[in-house]
Amino acid sequence: MENSFVMAGGGETAHKRDTICIFGTGDFGRSFGMRLLKSGYPVVFGSRDPKHSILLPSGAQVFSHADALKISKIIFLAVHRENYDFLPALSDLLDEKVLVDVSNNIRMNQYPESNAQYLAQLVPKANVVKGFNTVSAWALQSGSLDASSQVFVCGDDNKSKQLVMDVARSIGLTPLDQGSLLAAQELENYPLQLFPMWRLPFIITAGLTVFFFLYCTVIDVIYPYVKEKKDSSYRLAISVPNRIFPNVSLILLSLTYLPGAIAAFIQLYRGTKYKRFPDWLNRWMLCRKQLGLVALAYAFLHVLYTLIIPTRYPVRQRWMQNIIEASKKNETTELNKVKSWRGDVYFALGMLGFGLYVLLGITSLPSVSNAVNWREFRFVQSKLGHVTLLLCTAHAALFGWDRFLQSRRYKWGLPQAYMLGMVIPCIVLVLKLILITPCVDRMITRIRQGWESKSKYKAAPVCINNASLI
Template sequence: MSSFSSQSNQNNEEMDINSTSLIPLHQTSTRKRLDNKRETICIFGTGDFGRSLGMRLLKSGYPVVYGSRDPKNTTLLPSGAQVFSHVEALNTSKIIFLAVHRENYEFISALSDQLDGKVLVDVSNNLKMNQYPESNAQYLSQLAPKANVVKGFNTVSAWALQSGSMDASSQVFVCGNDNRSKQLVMDVARSIGLTPLDQGSLLAAEELENYPLQLFPMWRLPLYITAGLTVFFFLYYVVLKVIYSYVVKNTDQTYLIMISIPNHIFPIVSLILLGLVYLPGVIAAFLQLYRGTKYKRFPDWLDRWMLCRKQLGLVSFAYGFLHVFYSLVKPLRYASYWSQVNYIVYQVQKNTTSELKMEWAWRGDLFYAFGILGFFVFCLLGVTSLPSVSNTMNWQEFRFVQSKLGHVTLLLCTAHAAVLGWNRFLRSTMYKWGLPPGYMLSMVIPCIVLILKLILITPCVDRTITSIRQGWERRRNDSGNLKV
């Protein structure tokens, strides 16, 4: 009897050790697999985004449950997902993704009690910026005050979720008032291959909802500047090349609009934009030198200008590339072929030959050498602007390429334009109707930048600027005298 009792107690202890639900020893491996199973995710909304999100979650090992007004309509949902009514779906999960428009939020009020303590993720966007007085997430928190509302996933498209994070932006911005709830949502984002970024409290939801509606916000100013310069110089060269020839020489040169005039516009605009990339830097340096401190904000226009330097540089590089391409095509034109043949016929008729002029030979070789070297270094600048390349460089390397090599690029490209002009700026015939050639206008800003930079790199000025950027300040005492 005592032997049986001892054996029974041993079996009970064995079962208690392995599980509180009395799972036998041979089922422990099955229980471990259940413990590793991901938590069920609930999605309200069966539209494009809801289906794409569910498909991505299923591929990552999450059980997915949809809450729908019509649970019988399951034809478009991903295979493996379950569909219940809203109340039934809420009972299966702690995290609920709300993938419906704000106009359809009314049913949430009736589910307020069931949402108590649950994480409600708002993924909605609006049709226009600041469409409502408050953000959608803040409005949702009013409808479901017992839920922990988190804004997130609204910057990721349904296409990105379907195609994978390598084909689109993988960043997920998340904000909310409850840190634990935000962490749960961020864990889900990481689990499906996305990169979550904590943006703070729910007050940031309005900014997150406006973000997808912005069309290239950092590119607007550079594109406006580029468009203005392009239109201006196009009209400028139409006057110099087409209208002037028609009025003065009575010749039709409208065909120049297709190749020749663009091949003048592209390098001019590219050089001006490249100068605009480095001009705010030297302005900021002289402003710090004048103030004697770095602890004062720059003017708003200078801040905005400096923030879009990368975009200005990339547009400049694109125009420079077009200039190279157009220059290679230019000799293949019929007009160029005709002028060469006509010159040869002229020499045959006159029974004369042209001698090699060393000045023109040097000028041509210098022109192409500066152009090739300038474009090569420009390509290095463009490559290092790519995130995949810049992320592998330390701060010193990136500064060396973008600053020092950048100014070398500006110098080479300016020399390329100067050799093109050579001494033609001294000839009055080059100023048609008193207008200077376009290459002269393109050199104004780059020359200003190079002269100012030359002043800044002189030892005495450079030491002062370096000291200011390291925290040194020049102050004035009450009598107005300078004080360190």
């Protein structure tokens, strides 16, 4: 069999490509073979029973395992570890050939060693490479490779890895060299992870959502029923969620910037940047982007729920009753300029804050963040991020206005939900205000440039007339 393909229409040979052999005729093997054929690779399948192999892509040939190995130097092993038993008998035919293990396991760390390392022990004459295990059969068949376009490759032979990476590039994937075969265990565990960077944000979001739901239900539904026998259960559909979304969003946004402030104070206390942060802080800092995106999603929901408020039946009913009562009393109400200013500024701050919110979300997209330099990215995500937090906190404060002074607002002695939602944001803003003080900012800059305190007990910087005294 020639290691080449001919252009459609009977033209001359366009490119010479090595014949690719695939062991395994399952979903991945068939989809991968189809993708290779479309990219111009001659493909042969190795099968225990070539005569009964069906559903293979058109253009591929089927041979026995031994015959397929004789015409191929790159073999993709698309079978489970439990079915490797036929390979030792082919050890001589695999001598100096590239054997690519694409297998995955059912659970993480299922075996003491990785499948690729086990394979290397089973057929020591072959150059075993781990790769393509993070690409799904569906993505290969449908061509929707955007979500899984990266192929992680590892192996002990550099030349073999390069051959496999060339194959990946030829079918539109992006190969990434992960080093020696020791990395195979990590690569095999990677597809089994379920949202590893989203787990903590989801847990925090779920906890806050449940807390505010129960809290608002007690205040807005249970309290009126107990005190006044008034059924306000309809508020569970719109009113209660529209209290949950802004409060959780504001807290999540503040939690995005709180670990950075904590890290800065830890560096100030230690007087050096050459000491590791606690593990809990490292995990927190690594998921800041996810926290911010979930916060943006909740802010979107708050905007949508707020837009439908005028169309709600209870709101329209209350407006009509107020108009009727005013008509009966023949009363007119003059425009209250204080309330007008409060309402307009409240909405203005909300719209500005949401606009910056969206800007933060857009700049976190890889396609956008890759187009700006580090200083620009830091300006948007840090400085504008704190401005967003300030605007949204002021928006919440104007919503509350003077309600915190009214005793009737404290049902069963409980503060309103917006008061709880403002606690962490206010703490973050106060910490940021301290950190941008010239003397403190100057000290942090020195530490992050490599300066270290000589004494563990050296006094902290004291700010007098914008000067730093050590």
